[in-house]
Amino acid sequence: MILRTRGVSLAYGSESVLRDVSVGVDRGEVLAVIGPSGVGKTTLLGLLSLAVAPDRGTVELDGTDAWAAGESERLALRRRVGMVFQEASLFDASVARNVSYGLRVRRSWPERVRDGLRSLVGSPDAEAVDSAVREALDVVGLGDSLDRHAGSLSGGEARRVSFARALAYDPDVFLLDEPTSDLDPRNTAVVEDAVRRASQRGIGVVVASHDMHQAERVADRVAVMLDDGIAEVGPTERVFADPDDERTRKFVSGELVY
């Protein structure tokens, strides 16, 4: 497994959000984390993105316990994970500046100062935009939108740019929180296709979603979250057709309503 949690628990005050959760994703695999709203899927992604420390248990990237590592090593680990939030939250800048952000923060300070001065002088030279930025935007079908301002994008386009922003620096693992909620069918299809293409490139993808049909369409394996833990993990087809866990059976059949 490229990224995994082992027995992680997390509480906010006296309220337990995650209890003894062990889950992981392989390179080139799509894992869907499904469950009702408010069950802790976003919190689990926060742990997997190494932004939040668990109260108990470990989060390991490529076998390294992130929270046993020093701060600089953890930053290096964190930079191997791409995270796309439920909200696009784009920067007040061009699409190119947004998508190149992850690449820029990985550069040395002299290079960044030079880049900053260049952008002060005028609009970024289209030829100078990194090929990774173009490729990432091509994946989400926005290759011709480099110079558009983020504020001029539709909601669906903004979400696709936020996807490209995390894809541009070629992470080992890609985490997506409800990537297609509120999107129209066309934008949903583009994002799901981009998820498949990312996994074909060898990236491990974790998709948190309350949409079971989406999980069936894109995921190799499914982890079902109910209450504050994982009820069942297994191959998508098997979990939906013949779940081991009784609560999972009720959830996927729609009998268990939250």
Add this chain to the structure above:
Amino acid sequence: MSPGPVAALGALLLQFPFDPVYLRSIVRVSLYVSCVAVALSTAVSVPFALLVAFTDFPGKRLLTSVVNTGMGFPSVVVGLVVLFAVSNQGPLGPLDLVFTTEAMIVSQFVLAAPPITAISLAAVSAVDDGVRDAARALGGTRLDVALVTVTEARYGIATAVLAGFGRAISEVGSVLIVGGNIVGSDGVSRTRTLTTAIQLEARQGRYETALLLGAVLVCLVLLVNAAVVRFGGGRVRR
């Protein structure tokens, strides 16, 4: 409206009743003192605003109230306190700053810092949490996240700088007390600014001359505003 005062001001403009060297020197002193004070205030206030906005500590609300109160602090009182500080008996006495532009910079720094801090604090606090989370998730360090926050809040921070500059350059009371409104025997301003010159002209009954200096001051403020808007990147596009 009677054309009398306007015509008088027009005639005065044509006469230009100032020694150009004198006028240039008071403009230079005004700009030098205000720009240095505002630059120093910005360098201190913006990081301070970031720290206050995104750090929890005991007394945070009290500190915010003190900063907000500082926006209305009487400039004459600031001038008196700074004069005491730089006088022979004061803590900065050994620096021999009485009636110097440096003392004026200190008093304008004290006056400009509260509005720059308060408006910057409001601007950086208004930056969407999601944007900062995204910067962190995309691999940003704490410094990167702070830079993204400042970039997102740049229009508010530009407004803060303009408010601080407006307070500094229009200030009379404290610069008069700590600067002394001095012009050298060569007719060149040492610590006289546009505002203290206006005050002097008005006190001597030369209202047209005072008005003309006022027009120069307004033009300077407009120029600085235009420059900040230009280099601040114009309007917010959302």
